[in-house]
Amino acid sequence: MIxxxxxxCMLLVSFGLAFGQVERVTSVDISDTGGxxxxxxxxxxxNHIKAMDGNFLISSNTIxxxxxxxxxxxxxxxxxxxxxxxxxxxxxxxxxVNKNREGHILITTEGKTIKTDAxxxxxxxxxxxxxxxxxxxxxxxxxxxxxxxxMPVEVFSDKEQENVxxxxxxxxxxxxxxxxxxxxxxxxxxxxxxxxxxxxxxxxLALYKINRFHLHLTDDQGWRxxxxxxxKLTEIGAWNILDNGKKQGxxxxxxxxxxxxxxxxxxxxxxxxxxxxxxxxxxxVAAYPxxxxxxxxxAVMTKAGISADNMCPSNEKVYEFVNDVLKEIVxxxxxxxxxIGGDEAQKSNWxxxxxxxxxxxxxxxxxxxxxREKIYALQDEFIGRVKTLVKQHDKIMIGWDEIIENEHIxxxxxxxxxxxxxxxxxxxxxxxGHKIILSSGTTFYLDYPxxxxxIERIYNTVVPDKYWKHFFNRENIIGVECPLWTESVSNxxxxxxxxxxxxxxxxxxxxxxxxxxxxxxxxSRLRENEKRLDLLGVNYQKIxxxxxxxxxxxxDTPENEVLEYDITGIIDKPGKWEVAFxxxxxxxxxxxxxxxxxxxxxxxxxCNSQQSLGWRDTSPVNIVNVESVDPNMxxxxxxxxxxxxxxxxxxxxxxxxxxxxxx
Ligand code: ACM
Ligand code: ZN
Numbered sequence: 001m002i003x004x005x006x007x008x009c010m011l012l013v014s015f016g017l018a019f020g021q022v023e024r025v026t027s028v029d030i031s032d033t034g035g036x037x038x039x040x041x042x043x044x045x046x047n048h049i050k051a052m053d054g055n056f057l058i059s060s061n062t063i064x065x066x067x068x069x070x071x072x073x074x075x076x077x078x079x080x081x082x083x084x085x086x087x088x089x090x091x092x093x094x095x096x097v098n099k100n101r102e103g104h105i106l107i108t109t110e111g112k113t114i115k116t117d118a119x120x121x122x123x124x125x126x127x128x129x130x131x132x133x134x135x136x137x138x139x140x141x142x143x144x145x146x147x148x149x150x151m152p153v154e155v156f157s158d159k160e161q162e163n164v165x166x167x168x169x170x171x172x173x174x175x176x177x178x179x180x181x182x183x184x185x186x187x188x189x190x191x192x193x194x195x196x197x198x199x200x201x202x203x204x205l206a207l208y209k210i211n212r213f214h215l216h217l218t219d220d221q222g223w224r225x226x227x228x229x230x231x232k233l234t235e236i237g238a239w240n241i242l243d244n245g246k247k248q249g250x251x252x253x254x255x256x257x258x259x260x261x262x263x264x265x266x267x268x269x270x271x272x273x274x275x276x277x278x279x280x281x282x283x284x285v286a287a288y289p290x291x292x293x294x295x296x297x298x299a300v301m302t303k304a305g306i307s308a309d310n311m312c313p314s315n316e317k318v319y320e321f322v323n324d325v326l327k328e329i330v331x332x333x334x335x336x337x338x339x340i341g342g343d344e345a346q347k348s349n350w351x352x353x354x355x356x357x358x359x360x361x362x363x364x365x366x367x368x369x370x371x372r373e374k375i376y377a378l379q380d381e382f383i384g385r386v387k388t389l390v391k392q393h394d395k396i397m398i399g400w401d402e403i404i405e406n407e408h409i410x411x412x413x414x415x416x417x418x419x420x421x422x423x424x425x426x427x428x429x430x431x432x433g434h435k436i437i438l439s440s441g442t443t444f445y446l447d448y449p450x451x452x453x454x455i456e457r458i459y460n461t462v463v464p465d466k467y468w469k470h471f472f473n474r475e476n477i478i479g480v481e482c483p484l485w486t487e488s489v490s491n492x493x494x495x496x497x498x499x500x501x502x503x504x505x506x507x508x509x510x511x512x513x514x515x516x517x518x519x520x521x522x523x524s525r526l527r528e529n530e531k532r533l534d535l536l537g538v539n540y541q542k543i544x545x546x547x548x549x550x551x552x553x554x555x556d557t558p559e560n561e562v563l564e565y566d567i568t569g570i571i572d573k574p575g576k577w578e579v580a581f582x583x584x585x586x587x588x589x590x591x592x593x594x595x596x597x598x599x600x601x602x603x604x605x606x607c608n609s610q611q612s613l614g615w616r617d618t619s620p621v622n623i624v625n626v627e628s629v630d631p632n633m634x635x636x637x638x639x640x641x642x643x644x645x646x647x648x649x650x651x652x653x654x655x656x657x658x659x660x661x662x663x
Contacts, residue, residue, distance in 0.1 A: 040150065040169070040171060041149070041524075041525040041528040041529060042146050042149040042150065042173075042525075043149070043208055043504050043507060043508060043522075043525055043526070043529055044208060044209060044504075044507045044508040044510070044511035044512045045508060045511075045512045045516060045517070045522070045525070046146060046173045046174075046175040046512075047174070047175050047176060047178075047511075047512060047513050047516060048173065048174040048175065049171060049172070049173050049175075050171065050172040050173075051170075051171060052125070052126065052169075052170035052171055052172060053170060054126070054127040054169075054170045055125075055127065055167045055168060055169055055170060056125050056126065056127055056128075056129065056130055056167070056168045056170065057165070057166065057167050057168075058082075058086065058090075058105075058166035058167075058168070059103070060088060061103060062090055062103060062104055062105060063090065063091045063092070063093050063103075063104045063105070064078055064079050064090055064091070064092045064093070064104070064105045064107065065092075065093055065094075065095045065101065065104050065105070065106050065107065066092065066093075066094060066095075066106075066107045066108065067094065067095070067096060067107075067108050067109065067110075067111065068108075068109050068111070068114075070109055070114060070136065070137035070140060071107040071108055071109055071140060072092075072094065073137060073266075074107055074132075074137060074140040074141055074143075074144055075092045075107050076092055077141070077144065077266065078090075078105070078107070078144050078147075079091075079092045081144075081148065081155075082155070084157075084158060084159075084160070085154055085155050085156075085157050085159070085160060085161045085164075086155075086160075086161075086166060087160035087161070087162070090105075101129060102128045102129055103128070103129065104129050104130075105129070105130045105132070106129055106130065106131045106132065107132045107140055107143075107144075108131075108132070108133050109133070109134065109135055109136075109140070110133060112135050113135070114135060114136055114137075115135045115136050116136055116137075116138075117136065117138070117180075118134070118135050118136040118138065118139055119136070119138045119139055119142060119176060119177050119180070119209075119211075120134065120135075120139050120174075120175060120176035120177075121133065121134040121139035121140060121142050121143040121146075121173075121175055121176075122134070122143070122172075122173065122174050122175075123143045123146050123147055123171070123172075123173040123175070124171070124172050124173070125147075125150065125168050125169065125170045125171050125172075126170055127170060130147065130168065132144065132147065137268070138211075138268045141206075141267070141268045142175070142209050142268070143173075145206065145207055145208075145209060146173060146175065147168070148207070149207075149532075150168050150169060150171065151166065151168055152164050152165070152166065152167065153528075153531045153532055153535060154535070156532045156535040156536050157535045158535075158537075177209070177510065177511045178509075178510065178511055178512060178513050178514070179477070179478065179479040179480060179509075179510045179511070180211075180478055180479055181211070181212055181437055181478045181479020181480070181481065181510070182209065182210045182211050182212060182479055182480065182481075182506070182507060182510030182511060183210065183211075183212035183213070183214055183272075183437065183479060183480065183481030183482070183510075184201075184205055184210055184212070184213055184214065184481065184482055184483075184484070184499070184503055184506070185213075185214035185215075185216055185274075185439075185481055185482065185483035185484060186198070186201065186213070186214075186215060186216065186484050186486070186495070187216040187219070187483070187484060187485045187486040187487075188215055188216060188217060188222075188224050188252075188486070189216055189217065189218055189219035189220075189221050189222045189223070189224055189276075189283070189486075190219060190221045190222070190304065190485065190486040190487045190489075191486040191487075191489060191490045191491075192222060192224060192238075192249050192250040192251070193486075193491075193492065193495065194250075194492075195252060195256045195259070195260060197492045197495065198215075198260055199260065199263050200492070201213070201495070201499075202260070202263055202264045202267055202269050203267065204500070204503075204536065204538065205267075205269055205503070206267035206268060206269055207532075208503065208504055208507035209507060209510075209511055210269065210503065210506070210507055210510070211268055211269055211270060212269070212270050212272055212479070212481065213264060213269050213270070213271050213272065214271075214272040214274060214339060214481060214483070215271060215272070215273055215274060216274045216276065216341075216483070216485075217252075217273055217274055217275060218237075218274070218275050218276050218280070218281065218283060218284065218341075219276055219280045219281075219282075219283065220280055220281070220282035220283060220300070220301040220305070220306060220307040221240065221282075221283065221300065221301050221302070221304075221487075222237065222238055222239075222240065222249050222251075222283050222300060223237030223238050223251065223283035223284055223287065224238060224250070224251045224252055225251065225252055225254075225257065225273070225275075225329070225332070226251060226252065226253045226254050226257075227324070227325050227328050228254070228328060229324050229325075229328065230287065230288065230321070230324070230325070232287035232288060233283070233284060233287045233288075234251040235287070236286055236287040236300070237283035237284055237286055237287040237300060238250060238251035238283070239300060240300050240301075240302040241299065241300075241302070242302060243302075248302075249300075254328070254331075254332050257271075257332045257333070258332055261332065261333060261334065265334075270335050270337075271333055271335060272333075272335050272337050272338075272339055272398070273329050273332070273333045273335070273338060273339065274338075274339035274340070274341055274398075275322075275325060275326075275329065275338070275339070275340060275341065276340070276341030276342075276343070277310075277311055277322060277340055277341055277342070277382075277386065278310050278311040278312075278313050278318070278342075278345050278379065278382050279306065279310045279311075279341070279342075279343060279344050279345030279346055280306065280307075280310070280341055280343065280344065280345075281310045281311045282298060282300060282301050282307035282309050282310065283300050283301075284311070284321075285298055285309050285310065285311065286298050286299055286300045288321070290315075290317055291311050291312065291315070291317065291318050291321060292309050292310065292311065292312055292349065293312040293314075293315075293349040293350060293352065293353035293355070293356060294309075294349060294352075294353070304487035304488070306344055306346055307346070308346035308347075308348045308349050309349065310345055310346060310349070311382075312349075312350070312353060312355060312356060313350065313356065313378040313379065313381065313382035314350075314353065314355035314356045314358075314359040314360075314378060315355055319385060319386075319389070322386055322389060323389050323392075326338065326389055326390065326393050326395075327393070330393045330394075330395065335395075336394075336395060336396055337395060337396050337397075337398050337416065338390050338393070338395045338396075338397060338398070339397075339398040339399065339418070340383070340386050340390065340397055340398070340399050340403075341399065341400060342379075342383050342399035342400050342402050342403040343399075343400035343401075343402050343420070344400075344402065345379055345402070347372075347375055347376060347378075347379070350375050350378060351364070351365055351366070351372070351375055352364055352365055356375060356378055357375070359378065360374040360375050360377070360378055361374060362374050362375060376405075376406065377406060379402070379405070379406075380405075380406050380411055381411070383399065383403045383411060383412060384411030384412060387411060387412050387413075387414075387415055391414075396414065396415070396416060397412065397414075397415040397416070398415065398416040398417075398418055398437070399412070399415055399416075399417065399418065400417075400418050400420055401417055401418065401419045401420055401421055401425035401426060401429070403415060403417065404417055404425060404428065404429050404432075404434070405425075412434075415434065416434065416435045416436065416437060416478070417429040417430075417434050417435075417436045417437070418436070418437045418439050418481065419436055419437070419438055419439060419440060420439045420440065420441050420445075420483070421440075421441065422440050422441070422442070423438055423440045426438055426440075426477075429476075430473050430476035430477065431473060433473070433476070434476060435476050435477075435478045436476055436477055436478065437477075437478060437479050437480065437481050438461070438477060438479070438480045438481070439480070439481045439482070439483055442457075442583075443457050443458055443461055444458060444461075444480065444481065444482045444483065444506070445482070445483055445484075445485065446482050446483065446484035446485075446498045446499055446502055446503075447483075447484060447485040447486075447487070447488070447489070447498065449580060454502060454582075455501060455502050455504075455505045455526075455543065456505075456519055458482070458502055458505040458506055458509060459505040459508065459509065459517070459519050459522060460519060461480070461509055479510055480506060480509055480510050481506075482499075482502060482503060482506045484498055484499055492539075493539045494539075496538050496539035496540060497539050497540065497541055499540075500533055500538050500539075500540035500541065501526055501529065501530075501533065501540050501541065501543065502541075504526060504529065505522070508522060523543065526543055527543065527544070530542065530543075545661045545662070546580075546659045546660070546661045547570050547659065547660045547661070548657060548658075548659055549565065549567040549570045549579075549637060549657075549658045549659065549660050550565035550566075550567055550637060550657070550658050551655065551656065551657045551658070552565075552590065552639070552654070552655060552656055552657075552658070553655045554653045554654065554655060561640065561641045562638055562639065562640055562641065563638070563639040563641065564636055564637070564638050564639075565636065565637045565639075565658070566634065566635070566636055567597070567635045567636065567637045567660075568631075568633070568634050568635045568636075569631055569635070570635065570660050571597065571599075571604075571626055571629050571631065571635055571660065572629065572631040573629060573631075573662065574626055574627050574628065574629045575625070575626065575662060575663070576623055576624070576625055576626075576662075576663040577605070577623070577624055577625075577626055577660055577661065577662055577663065578622070578623055578659075578660070578661040578662075578663050579595070579607070579622045579623075579624055579658065579659075579660055580622075580658070580659045580660075580661070581611065581622075581656060581657075581658055582656050582657050582658070582659065583654065583656040590639075590641070590654045590656065591610070591611070591641070591642040592610065592611045592639050592640055592641055592642055593608070593610055593640040593641070593642045594606065594607045594608040594609055594610065594611070594640055595607055595622075595637060595638060595639045595640065596637075596638050596640075597624070597626065597635060597636070597637055597638075598635070598636040598637075598638060599628070599629070599630065599633050599634070599635050599636075600630075600633045600634055604626050604627065604628060604629065604635075605624040605625065605626045605627075606624070607622045607624055609622070610642060623663065637658065639658075
């Protein structure tokens with residue numbers, strides 16, 4: 001797709017504005033010497049960007065000059081990157097950087113004291129030279145990423161490009177991120193992904209200034225990290241025995257993980273390890289059954305789901321195990337954070353366990369509510385003890401929002417809460433002084449169907465918006481993260497498809513101040529960016545495939561139990577169409593008996609399956625075959641409602657949208 005000469009040429013430049021002032025300039029077409037046109041389609045959009053006339057041309061005489069160690073390491077990274085496509089090794093040289101030095105790329109910390117954690121940078125491209133300045137390696141690295149995105153897109157190829165004029169449009173950028181935690185999570189337990197897949201993903205994340213890569217290393221379906229003191233974790237816990245007797249799975253050695261950590265560090269990405277406990281721990285229990293309440297042999301789970309065969313919170317051996325594992329984890333991952341999961345711990349075995357029931361002071365198998373609550377409190381106690389262990393290793397604990405479920409905040413003082421069940425547990429935690437990461441399932445989970453609707457939902461997450469600000473201390477939101485759970489994602493191509501381009505929306509939410517964010521404008525950069533992803537070999541979801549057919553709202557709920565929407569023009573050719581119902585809010589969701597598509601009073605496609613249009617897994621996607629289509633005729637979508645007894649005669653409060661995609 002060529003959008004270079006597209007209509008929305010946003011010539012909103014106000015050249016008179018001083019650098020650093022609020023300038024709403026994001027995308028400006030200018031001409032280069034080769035008669036081509038480039039836009040500043042950098043993702044995430046820099047916070048201050050000023051268009052300038054002219055271009056800088058990289059020639060065989062261009063040298064990358066640096067001062068200081070940080071600048072040197074970034075200069076070498078850039079030189080290696082450019083060598084692949086430019087085909088010649090740009091010389092890298094240590095020279096006192098002088099802004100007036102002509103014809104070169106200058107990378108400098110300007111002799112200032114290095115602020116390791118600072119992420120801000122300046123990038124000035126003039127016809128004379130290119131100037132990248134920051135007070136940290138991080139800042140310089142981000143300046144390089146913006147610079148690469150200003151170059152002709154061919155720079156992202158893995159082959160030498162002979163016919164490209166390496167021209168860079170002049171610009172002044174002064175940039176810093178909105179949020180310090182811009183994260184991606186990959187579940188490597190439900191499916192195992194090779195070290196190479198992880199390294200490649202780090203490269204892609206780094207290009208968009210994502211700075212946290214959270215590895216969900218353990219779960220009921222597999223333990224993926226070598227722990228030398230407990231070899232069975234990977235001899236047994238890393239493998240699924242399939243019905244046909246075959247073994248499937250894998251794990252990373254400590255050497256692999258150290259390599260991953262080092263590779264990520266060079267790209268300013270921090271690897272955050274997650275060891276999920278006390279729930280989601282069947283793989284550990286399969287290897288060491290004595291960790292569970294019953295101690296019986298169990299097998300690593302081969303299917304999706306949550307096992308009740310988890311760690312016994314009342315067994316001292318479990319704490320010894322956790323501490324030993326943490327000791328080795330700390331030796332692999334220099335991150336100041338350790339994620340301990342803490343989510344969805346099933347309590348049914350705890351209710352039967354002599355140790356747990358005795359500790360909680362309840363009778364076995366009690367159905368008494370107060371007794372159940374006492375058993376549930378064992379989770380808080382467990383998390384509190386683990387928090388102490390994590391602290392003894394000089395690390396900060398992160399947990400999913402269940403770790404504050406019972407509000408025993410004093411147990412977990414200083415812990416970071418990753419809010420996933422919605423944003424609200426995060427709000428509560430933030431009010432109580434915790435730092436939080438927003439990963440609300442309905443918005444940020446990448447295991448939802450990909451597509452424009454979900455890209456937009458992430459993009460329009462306003463942090464914070466006028467509604468949320470009543471709930472929490474804004475400064476406690478440290479960032480946002482998209483998790484990709486992989487129960488139904490089993491290879492790199494599928495990882496790509498679910499991840500990209502949604503992570504670009506996340507990158508911009510994390511980096512760009514909300515006053516500069518506009519989804520429509522972002523989409524035009526996203527289209528340009530598809531060329532980058534093509535050259536990088538990414539199997540991304542294209543943004544232009546889906547069509548919004550209609551939206552249902554509470555006030556649509558009719559007397560006759562059928563919702564009817566005019567969708568004329570949406571189905572423009574015969575064939576297979578994906579019809580996706582996306583629940584967007586309200587308490588009740590929407591249950592249906594199916595739907596039909598009617599063209600001039602004739603049903604041209606239908607689906608009779610009952611569907612529950614609710615949260616997460618219950619946003620169904622259907623494929624229908626449409627044969628006779630006339631886009632000029634009236635088309636109607638009829639959704640047949642199905643109501644619970646208790647909702648008979650009530651008005652519904654759910655809302656959502658219906659999307660059609662030609663397959
Ligand atoms: C989660 O999705 N269980 C964190
Ligand atoms: Zn127990």
